[in-house]
Amino acid sequence: MTAAVAAHRAAPAAGGGPLTGTGAMLRLALRRDRVKLPAWTLGIALLLPYFAAVAGRTTSTREDLEAAAQLVSVPMLRLFTGPAFGMEAATLPRYVIAVYFVEFLLGAALMNILLIARHTRAEEQSGRAELIRAAVVGRHAPLTAALLLAAITNAVLTLLLAIAAVGVGLPPGSALLFAAGTAATGLVFAGVTAVTAQLTEHSRGAAGLAGAVLGAVWVIRGVGAAQEVHGGPLTWWSPMGWAQFTRVLADERWWPLLLSAVSTAALVATAYALSARRDLGAGLLPARRGRESAGRWLRxxxxxxxxxxxxxxxxxxxxxxxxxxxxxxxxxxxxxxxxxxxxxxxxxxxxxxxxxxxxxxxxxxxxxxxxxxxxxxxxxxxxxxxxxxxxxxxxxxxxxxxxxxxxxxxxxxxxxxxxxxxxxxxxxxxxxxxxxxxxxxxxxxxxxxxxxxxxxxxxxxxxxxxxxxxxxxxxxxxxxxxxxxxxxxxxxxxxxxxxxxxxxxxxxxxxxxxxxxxxxxxxxxxxxxxxxxxxxxxx
Incomplete structure (x- = not known):
């Protein structure tokens, strides 16, 4: 009898393993977000030509451009923009990247936070995930589908942003590096949200915790950038700083994006490990017990x-x-x-x-x-x-x-x-x-x-x-x-x-x-x- 029970527990679920149904879940997510995700990716990409046009109007002469480049040396401005590279020989594309790069990093991070929270914790909170799991769908299929959707979305963002960057005067290699850095930061926060979705029972809580992490890394990046023109030690502790340390249009380097890739992989692995340790619909952070009866003031x-x-x-x-x-x-x-x-x-x-x-x-x-x-x-x-x-x-x-x-x-x-x-x-x-x-x-x-x-x-x-x-x-x-x-x-x-x-x-x-x-x-x-x-x- 004991052997039979053990064999039953060891057998895989009917219809496959923990990733069964991932393809169907991914197609469903793509169908549901057929408007939201194109709007996000196009909106972020189209900001680049707009920012370039604004910068072009304010730096129409060489003197204006040199004066604007001097702004980047002011610690107060770097707090909001981040470290700057190549501004010793300022050009309009270098100025645009130095001043506006952080805006694209924030946009990509927010897009991924909302995407993952919407397709993981929000589905459990609404009860839809339980109905789907009643079919032949593996335990990790919803999370995997959400992460694959994030990967596809960031790949599209990379393509669109690279095209926009070439359109405003960046060389193709530099445009691809800028776009890849933006998407890599977005994927880091997809991983962050995948972890926070395991911790709390509510989608707002998961997105809120991920947003708090975003705010913290923004501040760390800014304080580090205010220390030195090329970024201080604190900037290396921020995923947003890693993207900016690729030094687009200066002495370009791809290796800082390895930090983003390793961090994303570690966060995703953590999310899967935490997901296996909790019940569907529950969070690992225990909900506080309420009182047996409400106070009269709550009437x-x-x-x-x-x-x-x-x-x-x-x-x-x-x-x-x-x-x-x-x-x-x-x-x-x-x-x-x-x-x-x-x-x-x-x-x-x-x-x-x-x-x-x-x-x-x-x-x-x-x-x-x-x-x-x-x-x-x-x-x-x-x-x-x-x-x-x-x-x-x-x-x-x-x-x-x-x-x-x-x-x-x-x-x-x-x-x-x-x-x-x-x-x-x-x-x-x-x-x-x-x-x-x-x-x-x-x-x-x-x-x-x-x-x-x-x-x-x-x-x-x-x-x-x-x-x-x-x-x-x-x-x-x-x-x-x-x-x-x-x-x-x-x-x-x-x-x-x-x-x-x-x-x-x-x-x-x-x-x-x-x-x-x-x-x-x-x-x-x-x-x-x-x-x-x-x-x-x-x-």
């Missing part, structure tokens, strides 16, 4: 919505406070002087830098706001809203309370970011008044975040399948604010982030705040009204 839809976002608010709050301290502490170096055209500050370089950081903090809080608001759509499609609305809680109360909780959380995050930025700047330059000044500079932009929340609510109520379009508004706002160059005023005015003054560089004006707040209120009411009149999905 309100608003307090329940706040409780559901508590962990997210704590993580975001800590991250924004630390980021504010770091960026604020760098304000002292601005006293040494940075080219005015870099931050659009005119003679007030310090004020321009701090106002730019304040705007950056608002965009980060905007990411939280959209993530929190789009979660309502996920709750609906997974069937969790219908039982709640079957109780005395009405649609107006549920959606209104959820939006109010997100708004309160967003304002709290803005305050934390502003205080962190102000404390860091005050300690750096020795002016205690900067704490209140920068806190106000961040909080005054609250209507921009409320507009994003209200727009997402309107889409949720009127066109729930299009709720993700709010990300396009945030992306357009970031594009206009940071990369638009000399974009016509008509296009700038379409961005909700281009109307409120950049304090402390610019003077306060009340009218844009009132107008944007009124528009946000109208959109929010429209969303609540639309949700009240439409049918539920997934109920």
């Amino acid at each position: 309100s839809p608003f307090t329940l919505a706040l409780r559901l976002q508590r962990a997210s608010l704590l993580w975001w709050g800590a991250s924004l406070a630390v980021a504010g301290l770091v960026f604020g502490a760098l304000a002292g170096s601005m006293r040494a002087g940075v080219a005015e055209e870099f931050i659009g500050a005119g003679p007030d370089v310090l004020g321009g830098y701090l106002s730019l950081m304040a705007v950056g903090m608002v965009f980060l809080v905007g990411v939280f706001t959209i993530l929190s608001a789009t979660r309502l759509r996920a709750e609906e499609t997974r069937g969790r809203v219908a039982p709640l609305l079957a109780a005395p809680t009405g649609r107006w109360a549920w959606l209104g309370a959820s939006l109010l909780a997100t708004a309160v959380g967003a304002v709290a995050l803005l305050a934390l970011a502003g205080v962190g930025l102000g404390v860091g700047a005050a300690l750096s330059v020795g002016e205690s008044g900067l704490v209140g000044e920068l806190t106000a500079a961040v909080l005054v932009r609250t209507p921009e975040v409320l507009f994003l929340l209200a727009l997402t609510a309107a889409l949720f109520g009127l066109a729930p399948r299009a709720v993700a379009l709010s990300w396009a508004v945030l992306a357009y706002g970031g594009f206009v604010r940071f990369w638009a160059g000399d974009l016509p005023d008509g296009f700038r005015s379409l961005s909700p982030f281009d109307h409120i003054p950049r304090m402390p560089l610019e003077d306060f004006r009340l009218a844009p705040l009132v107008a944007l707040t009124a528009l946000a209120a109208a959109l929010a009411l429209t969303g609540v009204y639309g949700f009240r009149r439409r049918d539920l999905d997934g109920g």
